[in-house]
Amino acid sequence: MWLKNITLLNFKNYSDANISFSKTVNAFVGNNGAGKTNLLDAIHYLCLCKGYFNPIDSQQIKTAEDLFLIQGDFDRKEKNEKITCGVKRNQKKQFKRNKKEYDKLASHIGLFPLVMISPYDTNLIMEGSEERRKFMDNVISQTDGSYLDELIFYNRHLQNRNALLKQMSITRSYDPSLLEIYNDQLVASGNKIYAKRQQFMTEFIPLFDQYYRFLTEDKEEVNLQYQSQLADVSFEQLLLQSIEKDKVLERTTTGIHKDELVFTIRTTPLKKFGSQGQQKSFLIALKLAQYAYLQRYKGFKPLLLLDDIFDKLDEFRMQKLMEMVSHDDFGQIFITDTGRERVMAVFQKIQVPITLFEVVNGSIQHA
Structure with missing residues (x-):
């Protein structure tokens, strides 16, 4: 192309x-x-x-x-x-x-x-986890149209559940049946997104490692890791465990919208301990891995x-x-x-x- x-x-x-x-x-x-x-x-x-x-x-x-x-x-x-x-x-x-x-x-x-590499990409390291989730979602969405649809569904269900939590706080009433419906919707979408993110990272991390080693001639040890609350506990269980906290904070505190990509160098946070050159190499390796992943699944460059x-x-x-x-x-x-x-x-x-x-x-x- x-x-x-x-x-x-x-x-x-x-x-x-x-x-x-x-x-x-x-x-x-x-x-x-x-x-x-x-x-x-x-x-x-x-x-x-x-x-x-x-x-x-x-x-x-x-x-x-x-x-x-x-x-x-x-x-x-x-x-x-x-x-x-x-x-x-x-x-x-x-x-x-x-x-x-x-x-x-x-x-x-x-x-x-398309893959873009820009000075703006430092946000992936310096800003919050939302930036890193956006990166992951952007890559997967370009290879899987159903994933983008599922993200839209999940965010809609999340908004509905959060609105109910706020309403419950204002009216001081608890509607377990409606909450259960929103929980089921959130879990259905969330589990699909989690599975696709897991599969993506399994393929993506080796590509990233390959490009980082090439850029630095294998001189530095870095690590890219996907973390999710769903790795240890089912989404259904997470929502049940967090309901009291959710009611106090009036928002959903657990789920795939809390997923994180962790960047480390020699087991320490890249944000704090990586030099500018190391951070730039990390970002470029991320983007080149994105390129390779897209090419693999699209069948063209x-x-x-x-x-x-x-x-x-x-x-x-x-x-x-x-x-x-x-x-x-x-x-x-x-x-x-x-x-x-x-x-x-x-x-x-x-x-x-x-x-x-x-x-x-x-x-x-x-x-």
Whole structure:
């Protein structure tokens, strides 16, 4: 799979842009604030129906305009696929494949798999467990449409149960029959999600280990572990055990919405004891494992987007990364960087051709 071209209208700082890409490496160079990352975000929209950095669609519309439009032509399994995303202020987002609008956006997820590596990814290490669950859910959802549906069901059941707990607190009344119904719904969805997360992590962890060892030449011992309350006690039992606590706090305190990915280096938390270089290597290995996992299940190569990572890596790690992603295992790649000469030097060294674009204040031209 590869993206042949993209058209932007009033998207972020772009008034009007139309670009054709190569099948291999495409690099956007220019000063900070010129709009390089915005191009990657537009590609992310086409593949996953939303931006990578900001979930609010209306905030992506160019200042003083009423709408934005992104359109791209993909070669997917040797067929042309036209994807269109349009957002008007105060209106529902329109998303079309070959001019036919989707009934639900979830139907699009996974058709055009994508992996993005960005400085923003430090949130996976530094922020709370929700960020790490989102990462896990994003990967699984791109390979399993029923998983995304189950997540939606689970969150709906969780909201219902939490609303009942709050109502019980206000009215000082206890409705065990209704609570039992919500418990059964939550358990049914939660058990399916837990099983799929378990299966995913069994396959994902060896991929992660492989890439981390390559990036660091096996010099560091790190560990990625999936933790869930359901590992030791059934979900039904957990809900029964926690009911008094739930009533006091007016929310559901146990379940798969509390699952965690634990990152450690030499058995200590990566967040506290990992150097910047070690944390960056960990994050890149996570994303490359995501790429390998998606390729395994989709049967073709996802898009790989590398945002401003040359600035964030030392020369050794940058060289190892470029050696890896320029291998035949990877397909179309999009890169942003402030230094034209640096990008050219990196790819000349590993003898990989690139297509270079210069970005200046929302305009793009071949460099």
